[in-house]
Amino acid sequence: MTRPAEQPDVRPSRLSRDEIEANFQDLHPPLGRSEALIEADRCYFCFDAPCTAACPTGIDIPVFIQKIRSDNVRGSGKTILGENIMGGMCARVCPTEVLCEEACVRNTHEEKPVEIGLLQRYATDPIIDSGVQLFARAAPSGKTVAVVGGGPAGLSCAHRLAVLGHNVVVFNRDEKPGGLNEYGIAAYKTVDDFAQTEVEYILSIGGIDVRNNVALGEDVQLRELIDAHDAVFLGIGLSRANDLGIEGESLDGVVNAVDYIAELRQAEDKSTMPIGRTVVVIGGGMTAIDIAVQSRHLGAEQVHMVYRRGPDEMSASAFEQALAQTTGVAIHHRAPPNRILGDEHVTGVEFTSDGGRFVLFADMVFKAIGQQIGGFSEFAMQDGRIVVDAGHGTSIDKVWAGGDCVVGGSDLTVTAVQHGKLAAIDIDRTLRGAPDG
Amino acid sequence: MADLRTSFLGIESPNPFWLASAPPTDKAYNVNRAFEAGWGGAVWKTLGESGPPIVNVSGPRYGALHSNERRVIGFNNIELITDRPLETNLEEIRQVKRDWPDRALVASVMLPMNEAAWSKYLPMIEDTGCDGFELNFGCPHGMSERGMGAAVGQVPEYIQMATEWAKQATSLPVIVKLTPNVTNIVPPAKAALDGGADAVSLINTINSIMRVDYDSLTMYPTTDGMGTHGGYCGEAVKPIALNMVAEIARNADTAKLPVSGIGGITDWRDAVDFLALGASNVQICTAAMVYGFRIIDDLVDGLGTFLDDKGMTLAELVGKAVPSVTDWQYLNLNYVEKAVIDQDLCIECGRCHVVCEDTSHQAITSMVDGKRRFEVIDDACVGCNLCVSVCPVDGCITMRQVSDDDADKLNWTQHPNNPMRTTD
Numbered sequence: 098m099t100r101p102a103e104q105p106d107v108r109p110s111r112l113s114r115d116e117i118e119a120n121f122q123d124l125h126p127p128l129g130r131s132e133a134l135i136e137a138d139r140c141y142f143c144f145d146a147p148c149t150a151a152c153p154t155g156i157d158i159p160v161f162i163q164k165i166r167s168d169n170v171r172g173s174g175k176t177i178l179g180e181n182i183m184g185g186m187c188a189r190v191c192p193t194e195v196l197c198e199e200a201c202v203r204n205t206h207e208e209k210p211v212e213i214g215l216l217q218r219y220a221t222d223p224i225i226d227s228g229v230q231l232f233a234r235a236a237p238s239g240k241t242v243a244v245v246g247g248g249p250a251g252l253s254c255a256h257r258l259a260v261l262g263h264n265v266v267v268f269n270r271d272e273k274p275g276g277l278n279e280y281g282i283a284a285y286k287t288v289d290d291f292a293q294t295e296v297e298y299i300l301s302i303g304g305i306d307v308r309n310n311v312a313l314g315e316d317v318q319l320r321e322l323i324d325a326h327d328a329v330f331l332g333i334g335l336s337r338a339n340d341l342g343i344e345g346e347s348l349d350g351v352v353n354a355v356d357y358i359a360e361l362r363q364a365e366d367k368s369t370m371p372i373g374r375t376v377v378v379i380g381g382g383m384t385a386i387d388i389a390v391q392s393r394h395l396g397a398e399q400v401h402m403v404y405r406r407g408p409d410e411m412s413a414s415a416f417e418q419a420l421a422q423t424t425g426v427a428i429h430h431r432a433p434p435n436r437i438l439g440d441e442h443v444t445g446v447e448f449t450s451d452g453g454r455f456v457l458f459a460d461m462v463f464k465a466i467g468q469q470i471g472g473f474s475e476f477a478m479q480d481g482r483i484v485v486d487a488g489h490g491t492s493i494d495k496v497w498a499g500g501d502c503v504v505g506g507s508d509l510t511v512t513a514v515q516h517g518k519l520a521a522i523d524i525d526r527t528l529r530g531a532p533d534g
Numbered sequence: 535m536a537d538l539r540t541s542f543l544g545i546e547s548p549n550p551f552w553l554a555s556a557p558p559t560d561k562a563y564n565v566n567r568a569f570e571a572g573w574g575g576a577v578w579k580t581l582g583e584s585g586p587p588i589v590n591v592s593g594p595r596y597g598a599l600h601s602n603e604r605r606v607i608g609f610n611n612i613e614l615i616t617d618r619p620l621e622t623n624l625e626e627i628r629q630v631k632r633d634w635p636d637r638a639l640v641a642s643v644m645l646p647m648n649e650a651a652w653s654k655y656l657p658m659i660e661d662t663g664c665d666g667f668e669l670n671f672g673c674p675h676g677m678s679e680r681g682m683g684a685a686v687g688q689v690p691e692y693i694q695m696a697t698e699w700a701k702q703a704t705s706l707p708v709i710v711k712l713t714p715n716v717t718n719i720v721p722p723a724k725a726a727l728d729g730g731a732d733a734v735s736l737i738n739t740i741n742s743i744m745r746v747d748y749d750s751l752t753m754y755p756t757t758d759g760m761g762t763h764g765g766y767c768g769e770a771v772k773p774i775a776l777n778m779v780a781e782i783a784r785n786a787d788t789a790k791l792p793v794s795g796i797g798g799i800t801d802w803r804d805a806v807d808f809l810a811l812g813a814s815n816v817q818i819c820t821a822a823m824v825y826g827f828r829i830i831d832d833l834v835d836g837l838g839t840f841l842d843d844k845g846m847t848l849a850e851l852v853g854k855a856v857p858s859v860t861d862w863q864y865l866n867l868n869y870v871e872k873a874v875i876d877q878d879l880c881i882e883c884g885r886c887h888v889v890c891e892d893t894s895h896q897a898i899t900s901m902v903d904g905k906r907r908f909e910v911i912d913d914a915c916v917g918c919n920l921c922v923s924v925c926p927v928d929g930c931i932t933m934r935q936v937s938d939d940d941a942d943k944l945n946w947t948q949h950p951n952n953p954m955r956t957t958d
């Protein structure tokens with residue numbers, strides 16, 4: 098391989114603003130009414146439905162689809178949001194092909210599942226758009242819970258607690274609430290600022306006070322929170338990106354994928370984002386796929402995604418992998434990185450493979466090899482995540498946790514939502530059982 | 535392919551599929567298109583007396599019952615008989631019959647209950663060269679309020695009287711079209727026979743209201759805010775029509791009366807139903823209104839292929855299933871069937887389990903050895919066929935006979951639990 102003449106070639110506006118906007122359109126456009134009715138008719142209304150069992154939040158899928166069929170769209174939305182308050186986001190970002198839709202019995206019948214995700218979106222969009230309140234708060238309990246983290250886990254916990262009659266204060270490090278819904282999820286999965294619209298809907302229940310730009314461990318300490326509240330929930334996600342631990346990692350142009358994606362998500366005009374002509378992505382998960390695909394959408398001419406193991410070990414689903422490939426991303430397997438090349442700015446990456454060493458030239462290198470919690474050593478931990486019990490209680494009294502930061506977090510929005518919900522139910526049970534004072 | 539030529543009361547047609555008297559046969563333009571498409575015959579849209587033409591509503595006259603895919607399952611209308619001048623219709627009938635001598639062309643008529651009307655109009659219509667008459671005693675809306683249509687069809691004495699007048703006024707075959715808006719179809723059919731009818735045709739449409747409008751909470755559809763019941767037809771009415779056809783075919787008093795079967799026929803299998811239950815030909819309206827005339831292709835081709843596969847003639851099919859229709863009291867109560875689930879075809883939706891559990895006899899498992907599995911518990915199964923009916927996979931659940939073929943038969947008339955039993 099000859100080295101490109103002009104390196105490093107990193108710049109914004111590789112494509113026109115219009116082209117880039119078009120590239121970041123909705124990945125799966127929503128269903129219209131007649132499409133939804135036809136699709137809903139395909140649901141067999143299974144007994145003890147396998148799709149429901151496969152949904153981490155246990156949404157009664159046949160029932161919500163039945164309600165779409167009878168044009169009871171609001172009732173359908175309530176069935177969904179009652180189990181999963183982020184049912185709108187989940188409808189967009191869940192890898193349904195390995196969750197509910199994988200379990201659909203239509204796969205056995207005709208190899209084409211009911212489009213549960215799209216139907217879920219059809220039922221929830223009108224509710225989030227119109228802001229109609231579906232939930233009522235129970236009588237005030239007089240208790241206040243501190244929720245740390247305004248991501249899916251934290252907001253799900255806060256919402257359920259508010260419904261159960263408790264007051265909630267959310268301490269959130271980021272400038273905006275939403276967690277990775279706002280800063281991480283691929284832009285083409287959640288267009289039109291849906292993450293914030295959804296957060297507004299969640300908060301409209303009342304009783305939830307969100308304080309942004311407040312970091313636990315810096316601006317406020319765990320002990321203070323425990324003392325000042327009846328319970329504490331941690332949904333702080335995984336903040337620190339993992340390092341490769343190889344030579345050249347600090348060269349210019351070597352970037353954490355999550356940091357870049359966060360900037361991209363916040364950019365008013367995505368064509369202002371500088372991107373390399375040739376991009377190498379290291380990793381095999383959802384983040385790696387997302388940065389690779391979005392690099393292409395920004396105009397990178399060549400994007401290589403390099404994973405140290407085989408296709409089956411990739412945590413990105415087959416659908417995600419196919420999406421990357423059809424977007425023009427070259428996926429390389431079984432090639433761990435050896436060192437990153439360059440003097441000041443990166444020029445390439447050297448990999449090891451069965452066939453020996455090889456070099457991929459690069460104007461930019463994205464690291465997408467996972468994140469870790471970063472700090473909080475006071476908790477019992479396992480594999481760098483907080484250990485919790487079935488009710489999501491931690492090793493510290495009065496403190497619960499859920500989402501990506503706990504053991505059992507599957508790095509999915511839907512799982513984080515479920516954790517927050519389960520923790521809220523357990524907190525409620527504990528607070529009601531405990532004597533006052 | 536099997537010969538589908540039919541002679542109904544001596545009226546020849548290349549196949550047994552006629553268009554029923556309705557909008558598809560409203561005028562020469564439609565009927566010409568139908569014949570071009572291959573229809574065997576047509577019963578012209580019902581003619582009335584001459585004079586000021588009939589006036590239809592100018593708002594919606596149709597309503598539909600849809601599936602979610604917006605397939606039309608049932609259909610309803612408040613249309614009256616032809617609203618075109620009699621003279622125009624007669625001219626067109628004459629021309630169409632001349633242009634299509636090999637097709638059946640029958641004139642449907644609705645006249646008031648006085649003999650003079652029948653003796654005046656029938657010869658005039660016969661003069662067009664049409665092949666026969668169908669007397670519309672069935673229209674359930676509008677015309678019935680004026681003492682015609684279903685108002686006649688619901689009173690056997692009137693049917694007989696009008697049929698006699700018609701038979702006196704013409705030498706052509708007379709078919710009496712019956713209304714299903716009666717509790718027992720046999721007396722009207724018998725009255726037609728007694729009046730000299732050559733055949734009956736059935737069913738006309740069923741009294742119906744489609745639904746309400748969920749915004750205005752008025753019935754739907756309406757004309758300027760008010761609605762009236764219409765006539766129901768289309769796929770949904772077929773089972774009702776089949777029962778009536780079979781009742782006529784198996785009743786000793788009416789068994790010899792030729793029947794033209796109508797009601798919900800959409801594809802060739804529906805036609806097989808009517809023919810096997812005693813109809814000698816069939817008429818179709820709604821399916822043509824929903825899909826257009828080209829459905830005749832499947833009707834002809836499907837029926838022909840079916841007869842070929844069976845090695846049967848059309849005449850042999852007619853009435854073939856009639857002997858299998860009886861009264862409940864003669865069913866063999868010693869005969870036992872049970873459901874069997876083909877595990878290779880099962881997609882594990884579990885619907886058979888839940889319906890049997892909730893509404894039948896708790897005879898289907900949901901778990902076997904801790905695994906999702908649906909099996910019939912023979913001891914509990916009463917053979918009701920509910921699971922077969924709800925299973926989404928064709929052929930996955932079937933019924934299997936478990937009683938011996940040579941076991942004694944026992945029906946209700948002989949059953950020990952029947953205090954009125956006639957035999958031991």
Ligand SMILES: Cc1cc2nc3c(=O)[nH]c(=O)nc-3n(C[C@H](O)[C@H](O)[C@H](O)COP(=O)(O)OP(=O)(O)OC[C@H]3O[C@@H](n4cnc5c(N)ncnc54)[C@H](O)[C@@H]3O)c2cc1C
Pocket residue numbers: 190191192245246247248249250251268269270271274275276277278281282283286311312313314332333334335336355358383384387499500501502507508509510511513
């Ligand atoms: C690039 C990328 C793409 C993804 N795509 C998908 C996808 O398509 N589908 C899917 O299901 N999942 C996807 N995921 C995973 C999903 O986003 C996460 O599993 C989910 O957001 C976890 O929710 P959480 O609430 O546990 O944490 P987060 O969403 O990470 O939220 C954590 C919150 O805590 C706050 N916080 C952190 N530290 C502190 C502190 N010290 N003090 C106060 N607040 C703090 C943060 O500000 C943030 O608001 C993706 C993840 C990434 C990184």
Ligand SMILES: Cc1cc2nc3c(=O)[nH]c(=O)nc-3n(C[C@H](O)[C@H](O)[C@H](O)COP(=O)(O)O)c2cc1C
Pocket residue numbers: 554555556557579580609610611613614615616642670672673711737738739766767768769771796797798799817818819820821
């Ligand atoms: C719009 C409409 C108008 C009809 N008009 C007549 C009519 O004028 N004369 C008549 O005998 N039957 C009339 N019918 C009844 C049909 O001929 C036929 O008996 C009935 O619709 C059942 O058949 P189908 O299910 O194939 O439609 C009409 C039906 C419809 C839908």
Ligand code: SF4
Pocket residue numbers: 151152153154155156158181184187188191193196197198213214217511
């Ligand atoms: S939340 Fe996700 S897994 Fe559950 S039903 Fe929705 S799309 Fe499927």
